[in-house]
Amino acid sequence: MERLKYLRPCAWTGPVFLMVFIVFWGLFSNNIPPIAADTSAALVADFFRDSANMVRLGMTMAMSFVVFYFIWGLAIAKVIELGIERENNVMSTLALWGAGLTVVPILVSCSFWLTGSYRPEALDDSVLQMLYDMAWLLIDLGYMVTTVQMCAIGIGFLSDEREVPLVPKWFAWYGIWVGFSFIAEVFMPFFTSGIFARHGMLNFWIEFFLWFFWIVGMTYYTLGAISRLEAEARGETVSAGARGTPGMAGASA
């Protein structure tokens, strides 16, 4: 049981990250949806000048809480390491590094948005547009570190040989698929309009919301998995058909 200590609060940092990200990065800073890539520099500059305080607050909060993604990733990696892996911990290590490295492009891109809002009246329109573009190019094109995390987590949970696996196979595959589908982001730098642009249907609306759903689902199953591992440590078993849930209804002595 000692090995599982702290994992549950770590797992709860995922929803906290997601909530802060959506509210402060997304809504306060006007990133859900982003300003269209074919918008003129003057309009982008107007956005920074008119919404400077909202963006400052939004990005400050997003930068403060983004590390929660790493802490959440640690909980998942530990569940794989303690609950599934035996001698080979490659997948849990990749999952942990992937979570940690995902923090970097988010943090740095937020600093670009924050820079734009810091003294927008002193910067040229084209500089403000460049900062906005840089932020979006980095946060989108940094996708591969998250892909590594998602695929490692998926493969890690697919290696589970329990009759009732800690995470259902379909959800493990869902994570792999979402991580794989992020590859569409490679088209984003080539377009300022259409489905592949930063504000486009595929590269924003579909990809970001698939990722958000994965965070929610992964948190739910991780909390269930922690309960399962605690029950196993107490010598209890889980009956077939009763998957681990945060409340752990299926355990029996």
Next chain:
Amino acid sequence: MVAATRPRAVGDEGVWFFITADISLFAVLFAAFMHARYGAPGLFEDSRQALNTSLGTLNTLILLTSSWQVALAVHAAREGLRDQVLRYLGLGMLVGVGFAVTKAIEYADKIRAGLTMVHNDFFMFYWALTGLHFVHFLVGMVVLGVCLHKARRDPLDARFLIWIESGGCYWHMVDLLWIMIFPMIYLLGAA
């Protein structure tokens, strides 16, 4: 009364989720292509005529042949015939290499002609759809390579059967996607 047993799914059940999700994402792209085409039929038709239909047809035949070989390998694996599994998988991969070669020729031709991704909306979709499909093809070749390696080294047991059936299903999906992409991009004429 004998309890009804659920028939075993071909391959890993989770792979079917992946395949369904992946095809759904491509369906969104297909719908976006058709929507864009509806808005500019003349441009799409003029651009389409710059494509090499013969190479597209060859690609289709290559993928169908490769899929056929992989299907034969799956049947051989069910019979426990290791030599045949190795032969059919090897042939499936060898034929598959032809797809990469013809695609390389086609892509080089388009780049030389200046028909890159930013040329117009038609070529945006051409490069995106065939490019994403090509990435799926490369992943499929790696999966078949892993199956070939396992067929040499491991017993042809239930575990191996899951591997080769799952790999085969994925390879057929690559095939199926191409069968959608080829007529839609290469053949569909102006209304």
